[in-house]
Amino acid sequence: MRIYQRRKVWYIDYIFQGKRFRKRIGYSKKVAELTLKDIEVKIARKEHLGIQETNKILFEKYSEEYLKYAKINKSEKSYTLNITNIKALNLFFKGKYLTDIKPQDIESYKEERSKNLKPASVNRDLACLRHMLNKAIQWGYLLSNPMKGIKLLKEPPGRLRFLSEEEIKRLLQELPAGSKLIILVAMYTGMRRSEILNLNWSNVDLKNRILVVEKTKTNERRIIPINDSLFSQLQELSAKKKSEVVFAECRTNLRRNFTDALKRANVRDFRFHDLRHTFASYLVMSGASIKVVQQLLGHKDLKMTMRYSHLSNEHLQEAVGKLNYLKPEKPKPQTIRETRGQYKVSHAMVLR
Structure with a gap:
């Protein structure tokens, strides 16, 4: 100065x-x-x-305050995940004031957690911490976020397993009627298991042939068209409904029925969530744009949907590969006929 x-x-x-x-x-x-x-x-x-001096608060004390906020303002699933994230964060940052947390402390946490966890798990902790610290600024505990400039760990590409047409046929043959309908809904709509099981008839508009998904992972409402194959199934179920919950009866023993059907159908390395991948994969392969698939799946980030883009490229490559303007000329059929005791080759006609 x-x-x-x-x-x-x-x-x-x-x-x-x-x-x-x-x-x-x-x-x-x-x-x-x-x-x-x-x-x-x-x-x-x-x-x-x-700028006034911030209120000093210990990380573990602030965690309690943040969880009260999360319980009211986040979905039950997000709140439960936050509890797990914060348990890990508290083990590392306990005893520190928020104002004393520096970027190098967060880098140390990232390095320590990476020794025993996958990058995706560490990144979920860091995402939770980032949001906590942003809230701390709003609530007057911090002037700036020490996570600014901290990079997340690079994650390997996500799993992408979908059923072949033959596997679909075998699986459906092995499923009992109730469970089969739930599986069909998953494959025709891309809805998550929890979204299907929480679906109410008030969210099924058979007149306009749409499903309205309210309880989503991203807390954003989305609309999914009902195609002809699924429409007839839902119409039949609607005629004999006994509950406001669409699949109140069909959901019985779903997990066991699905697992047993996979074994009998000889479908390996497959989970319920992969039905969502099956929906998206066949959409892309049939020519749907990535933007449309993003909207139907309810992805906030287009990057999540882009993992299906290679399927579109493969099918385009296959289609283009069928083109051949320079086919080799086929040899003309030859005819062998006898001339004065000798055999002579002729291209004039084919003897039958």
Whole structure:
């Protein structure tokens, strides 16, 4: 920090929170000195430019406050995941004040957790921490987020297993009627298991042939068209409904029925969630755009949907590969006939 004079005018020059400031004071050196002292005091008290000193709070205490917020404002699933994330974060940051957490502390946490966990699991912790610290800024506990500039770990491509047409045929043959309908809904709509089992008849519009998915992973409502094959099945089920929940009766023993059917159909390495991949994969292979698939799946980030794009490329390649404008000319059929005791080759006709 310093004062200096230029063309008879006094200025102050100082750095605060990594930023350099220069202020024009006027023609009085005394005023410049007093102003500089005042700024020094404000910086010491973190009151510079109207910024008040933050409330100090320990990480574990703040975690409790954040979880109260999460319980009210997040889905039950997200809240449960946050509890798991915060347990791990507390083990590392317990005893630290929020204001004392530095980027290097977060890098150390990332490195330590990476020793025993997959990148995806570590990244879920970091995403939770980022949101916690952003909230801390809103609530007056922090001036800035120490996670700014921290990169997430690189994750390997997600699993992408979908059923072949032959596997679909074998699997459906082995399923009892109730479970079979749920599996068909998954393959025709791409809905998640929880979305299907929580579906109410009020969300099934048979007149307009649409399903309205309310309880989604991303907390965003989405609309899915009902195709002809599924429409007839749902229409039949609607005629004999006994509950507001669409699959109240069909859901009985679903897990066991599905597992047993997979074994009998000799379908290996397949999970219920892979039915969603099956829906998306066949959509892409039939020519649907990635943007349409994103909308139907309810993906917030297009990157998640882009993993299906290679299927479109493969089918385009296959289609283009069938083109052949330079086919080799087929040899003309030859005829062998006898001439004066000798055999002569002719291209004129084929003897039958």
